[in-house]
Amino acid sequence: MLTASRTYSSQQAGSLLVPSRTLAGSVENRSAVAPEMVTTLRELGRIISHRLITPHFQPIFELSQAELYGYEALSRIVGPAVFNSIEELFCAAQGSGMLSGLERLCRERALTTAAQLGVNELLFLNVCPAVLADDHRPGVTAKLLGELGIERSRVVLELTERSLISDYDLFGRVVNHYRRQGYTIAIDDLGDGFAGLKMLAQIEPDYVKLARFMVAGIDKAPVRQALVEAIVTFCQRVGIKVIAEGIERQEELDYLTAIGIRYGQGYLLARPAPHLLERMPQLHDTSVPVQTWLQW
Numbered sequence: 001m002l003t004a005s006r007t008y009s010s011q012q013a014g015s016l017l018v019p020s021r022t023l024a025g026s027v028e029n030r031s032a033v034a035p036e037m038v039t040t041l042r043e044l045g046r047i048i049s050h051r052l053i054t055p056h057f058q059p060i061f062e063l064s065q066a067e068l069y070g071y072e073a074l075s076r077i078v079g080p081a082v083f084n085s086i087e088e089l090f091c092a093a094q095g096s097g098m099l100s101g102l103e104r105l106c107r108e109r110a111l112t113t114a115a116q117l118g119v120n121e122l123l124f125l126n127v128c129p130a131v132l133a134d135d136h137r138p139g140v141t142a143k144l145l146g147e148l149g150i151e152r153s154r155v156v157l158e159l160t161e162r163s164l165i166s167d168y169d170l171f172g173r174v175v176n177h178y179r180r181q182g183y184t185i186a187i188d189d190l191g192d193g194f195a196g197l198k199m200l201a202q203i204e205p206d207y208v209k210l211a212r213f214m215v216a217g218i219d220k221a222p223v224r225q226a227l228v229e230a231i232v233t234f235c236q237r238v239g240i241k242v243i244a245e246g247i248e249r250q251e252e253l254d255y256l257t258a259i260g261i262r263y264g265q266g267y268l269l270a271r272p273a274p275h276l277l278e279r280m281p282q283l284h285d286t287s288v289p290v291q292t293w294l295q296w
């Protein structure tokens with residue numbers, strides 16, 4: 001999406017992140033590669049090349065009216081794999097230089113399936129800032145959206161901090177580039193990242209998503225209540241919509257709506273599914289087993 005003529009290059013995109021030692025680099029020294037690392041890389045390559053990723057969709061609701069607002073696309077690995085979770089898969093991809101390929105695969109699967117299912121609401125996609133800035137394949141997502149008939153204005157890019165961002169000025173320009181193209185921007189997992197407040201101030205997103213960590217048990221956590229209420233006040237003042245993630249108990253929902261949070265998602269409302277769930281269930285206080293649903 002970022003053309004060569006623009007001010008940011010793939011090399012600059014790489015400079016967004018604090019460099020880390022990669023598995024790919026380690027492979028150059030064969031004698032230093034542990035057998036389990038070879039297995040990990042082989043399995044990672046197999047999943048990407050065979051496209052063994054399937055999307056699930058978790059509804060996001062407007063809470064006061066219990067109305068469907070949008071869907072977040074989440075990814076699952078198809079079939080058995082050495083990775084215990086999709087997050088393990090992404091960690092391996094990030095360390096081996098295959099993150100862009102994996103993330104593009106997840107995005108493509110999510111968009112294609114959303115079009116097949118007839119999603120007409122907002123579609124929230126998880127995007128790593130480094131991949132967002134990567135211009136190796138300019139316009140891939142825009143081209144796919146055009147082919148699928150999905151308007152960019154219906155796509156919300158959820159920026160997840162999986163790596164420490166080192167150049168916020170460059171990051172801000174990259175985000176604004178996508179915003180000018182018509183995409184909407186969300187800060188994901190606020191309260192759970194390296195520098196969520198800095199990102200919030202730098203890019204002035206359309207949405208913030210409160211991390212599950214901030215929401216879990218908030219009805220009984222006075223310190224987090226004070227923090228979340230301050231975030232909500234700030235967001236209301238500057239026109240940012242707040243979405244609470246990971247709502248699992250009626251008491252959490254009651255508290256969040258009482259302080260003015262209008263949007264939410266979580267097991268209490270609807271679990272991720274390969275099909276489209278459109279209605280909030282009749283709510284009741286229930287203990288929902290916690291599973292590791294990840295933000296990719």
Ligand SMILES: [Ca+2]
Binds near residue numbers: 158189295
């Ligand atoms: Ca997310």
